[in-house]
Amino acid sequence: MAEYPQNLKYTKEHEWARREGNSVVVGITAHAQEELGDVVYVELPKVGSTISAGTPFGVIESTKAVSELFAPISGKVAKVNDSLTNSPQTVNEDPYGAGWLIEVEPADGQQIDQLMNSADYEKLVKEKTG
Amino acid sequence: MPRQTPLYDAHRKLGARMVDFAGWEMPVQYTSVIAEHEAVRTAAGLFDVSHMGEIEFSGKGALDTANRLLSNDLARISDGQAIYSGLLNDRGGFVDDVVAYRFSTERILICVNASNREKDYQWMSQRAVGVEPANRSDDYAQLALQGPKAAAVLQRLTPTDLSEIPTYHFAEGKVAGVPSIISRTGYTGEDGFELYCPPADAEKLWFALLEEGREAGLKPAGLGARDSLRTEMKYALYGSDIDEEHTPLEAGLGWIVKLDKGDFIGRLALERQKAEGVRRKLVGFELTGAGVPRHGYRILEKGNQVGEVTSGTLGPSVKKPIGMGYVPPQIASEGSAFDVEIRNRPVAARVVKTPFWKKQ
Numbered sequence: 001m002a003e004y005p006q007n008l009k010y011t012k013e014h015e016w017a018r019r020e021g022n023s024v025v026v027g028i029t030a031h032a033q034e035e036l037g038d039v040v041y042v043e044l045p046k047v048g049s050t051i052s053a054g055t056p057f058g059v060i061e062s063t064k065a066v067s068e069l070f071a072p073i074s075g076k077v078a079k080v081n082d083s084l085t086n087s088p089q090t091v092n093e094d095p096y097g098a099g100w101l102i103e104v105e106p107a108d109g110q111q112i113d114q115l116m117n118s119a120d121y122e123k124l125v126k127e128k129t130g
Numbered sequence: 131m132p133r134q135t136p137l138y139d140a141h142r143k144l145g146a147r148m149v150d151f152a153g154w155e156m157p158v159q160y161t162s163v164i165a166e167h168e169a170v171r172t173a174a175g176l177f178d179v180s181h182m183g184e185i186e187f188s189g190k191g192a193l194d195t196a197n198r199l200l201s202n203d204l205a206r207i208s209d210g211q212a213i214y215s216g217l218l219n220d221r222g223g224f225v226d227d228v229v230a231y232r233f234s235t236e237r238i239l240i241c242v243n244a245s246n247r248e249k250d251y252q253w254m255s256q257r258a259v260g261v262e263p264a265n266r267s268d269d270y271a272q273l274a275l276q277g278p279k280a281a282a283v284l285q286r287l288t289p290t291d292l293s294e295i296p297t298y299h300f301a302e303g304k305v306a307g308v309p310s311i312i313s314r315t316g317y318t319g320e321d322g323f324e325l326y327c328p329p330a331d332a333e334k335l336w337f338a339l340l341e342e343g344r345e346a347g348l349k350p351a352g353l354g355a356r357d358s359l360r361t362e363m364k365y366a367l368y369g370s371d372i373d374e375e376h377t378p379l380e381a382g383l384g385w386i387v388k389l390d391k392g393d394f395i396g397r398l399a400l401e402r403q404k405a406e407g408v409r410r411k412l413v414g415f416e417l418t419g420a421g422v423p424r425h426g427y428r429i430l431e432k433g434n435q436v437g438e439v440t441s442g443t444l445g446p447s448v449k450k451p452i453g454m455g456y457v458p459p460q461i462a463s464e465g466s467a468f469d470v471e472i473r474n475r476p477v478a479a480r481v482v483k484t485p486f487w488k489k490q
Contacts, residue, residue, distance in 0.1 A: 037147075037354065038164045040444035041422045041451075043473075059473065061422050063163040063443060064354055085420075089164075 002030035002125070005096055009112050010121035013070040016096065017112050020103070023078055024112055027100040028060065028069070028091065031125050036062040039091040044069075044080040044102055051077060051104065053111065058101065060091070069101065073111040079103035135180035136271045136332040144350055152245035152369075154181040156353050163354035167446040170318050170359055171487075173347030174277030176339055177356055179324070180332060183247030183267035185240045185254060193235040195260035199253075199395060200230060200240075201378060203388040209234050212298050212315055215386050217242075217250060218396030222377040222403060226250050227368055227386075229315060231300060239266070239311075241324075243368045257395060271332035275339055276322030276351075276359075283343040284323055288312065297321075306338035317356060319363035319487055362445045362487035364414045364454060370425050371412060371440040371454055379403050380456065381412045410437065411462040414484035416450055417470060419477035423453030428471040429479075431461060439470060448486045453479075 008016040014032035018025045033039065041061040051057040056068040057077075080102050084090060091099040106112065116124070132155040141148065146157035157178065159166060169175045187196045197204045202215035209232055217226045217240075226246040231239040242250045247267050254263040275284055285292050290303030290312055300313035311326040327335050340350060357367070366372045366381055378387050379400060387400055417423060423442030428435045442453030453470070461468055464483055469476035 037159060038162050041420075043421070061444075063358055063446070064158070066422075066424060 002034055004029065004118045004122050006118045008096065009072065009115035009117065011070060011072045011115060012124060015070060015072050017072040017115060019112060022105065024073055024075070024104045024106050025100050026072055026102050026104060027095055030095050033092045033095045036060065036065065036067060038063050039088045042084045042088050042091065042101070045077050047077050047080055049077050051075060072115055073104060073106050074108065075104040075106040077102050078105045135178055136329040137178045137180060137336055140333050140336050141178065146352060149353070151353055152181065154244055156181060159352040159354045160350045163352070163358060164446045166349055166351035166355035167358050169347060169349040170277045170320055170351055170355060171447050172278070174275060174279040174283055174343055175349055175351030175355060176336065176343070177274040177276065177351050178336070179274050180271040180329070181244035182272055183242040183244065183250065183265070184270045184326070185242060185251055186264045186266045187238045187261045188236065188264065189261045190236055191260040192238050193232065195258050196230060196238040196240065197391070198259060198393060199257060201387045201394060201396060203391040204230060204232050204238060205391065206388070207232055210299055210301065212300055212313060216378045216383065216396070217253070219374055220395060220399060222396040222399035223374040224368065224372045224376060224378070225253050225374060227366060227372060231313065245369055269328070270326045271329045273325045273332070273336060273339065274316055274322065275325065276316045276318040277320045279343070279346040279348065280320070280322040283339065283346055283348055287338060287342055306335055308335045310335070317365055318359040319485060358443050358446055361441050361443050361452065362447055362485065364484035364486065367441060377403060380408045380410055408459060410456040411459055412440065412454055412456055413462050413481045414452065414454055414486060415479045416452055416482045417477055417479050421472040421477045422451045423470050429455050429457055430469040430471055430476055436461070436468065445486055452486045
């Protein structure tokens with residue numbers, strides 16, 4: 001059973017976002033990585049590029065499928081997790097930790113608060129999987 | 131409603147993720163595609179391939195009847211042997227790719243792709259001269275036991291001496307008490323067997339094999355691993371790499387075409403194509419840039435489309451992004467370079483020797 005930490009915020013496209021000082025760290029949820037299966041390739045934006053809430057910022061590929069990654073918030077990309085180039089499976093192994101994707105300088109520091117909390121996201125997943 | 135194989139309940143019990151494949155509800159993975167792929171390369175994997183169909187020609191003249199429908203030559207093999215063959219249309223394109231089993235000159239059993247069961251039966255019924263085909267698809271379940279430890283595991287469950295069954299040969303015998311056709315064939319590049327048995331016995335055979343192989347590292351394996359394993363071998367998948375518009379000569383499968391065996395459907399077209407030369411060839415390539423090639427991606431040369439990717443994945447054993455695709459003969463030789471368009475960007479690729487995977 002996938003877990004959804006309380007200190008994270010969630011999108012309906014199955015990304016999570018976590019405040020870290022003035023930045024926001026973004027990844028995909030345990031449910032998302034389970035659904036994807038073995039992650040074999042991650043394509044992330046360049047540091048310094050801007051991303052926009054609700055629109056694709058990258059691509060994640062499993063053995064079978066190609067999926068877009070959607071930005072939970074708008075802002076500027078401050079860091080990308082380069083270790084995923086050589087070890088994309090980290091996203092499966094530790095989706096909330098070492099498998100993080102990008103760190104964003106938010107355009108609006110309050111935007112993250114509008115995302116789903118853990119309980120709402122868990123409800124969404126349950127409705128979807130039945 | 132998708133159809134279910136006799137092993138549907140077994141898959142659910144094992145926690146498989148099910149997907150629709152050619153109208154069948156099939157396990158795509160039990161735990162992880164990569165782990166199941168690795169199990170087949172290093173120990174053994176067990177696949178349910180009961181969705182595949184079987185069409186039988188039985189009676190006097192069965193071999194001749196089947197031979198006129200197939201591009202390979204059943205007369206060149208012995209009883210107890212199987213051959214990979216094309217079932218071709220008049221243009222030489224694949225109606226299907228099949229494995230034909232020669233029990234005798236009077237009994238030929240043809241294993242066909244799940245997606246083509248009904249089409250193939252219709253096709254053969256309309257064109258068979260001599261013996262009428264029978265659709266036996268619902269009479270057989272099929273399990274594929276594949277991997278370096280497959281023979282040892284299977285031998286413990288059958289009195290049939292497996293050392294007497296070379297590659298692409300078969301025998302009838304009992305496995306775990308279940309009457310089976312034991313065929314030393316597969317779709318993974320590893321040693322292994324395909325077992326045809328009555329559907330009512332499929333679950334018994336399935337769990338007997340899993341139990342017997344547990345210590346050896348045998349795992350149930352899904353369609354995901356089946357696809358990555360066959361891709362590493364450059365084995366064609368019907369509907370992806372070959373179809374009615376592509377011929378065996380274009381697909382690099384000239385060896386399954388025996389133009390000198392006598393008449394068969396597609397022969398004239400292939401003779402002509404052989405004389406004129408093919409305009410495209412199915413090659414195996416490796417991405418030298420970053421990304422994963424996928425079915426349908428465009429192949430570019432100097433920015434212009436010259437071909438299309440038919441299969442691609444990140445090979446779990448070769449640990450590289452690999453793919454297959456049709457390209458003009460000028461860029462089909464080993465070392466030739468072209469680009470694969472991934473999300474509107476050209477990514478460098480080069481033609482490599484296949485199979486991609488060589489046994490260690």
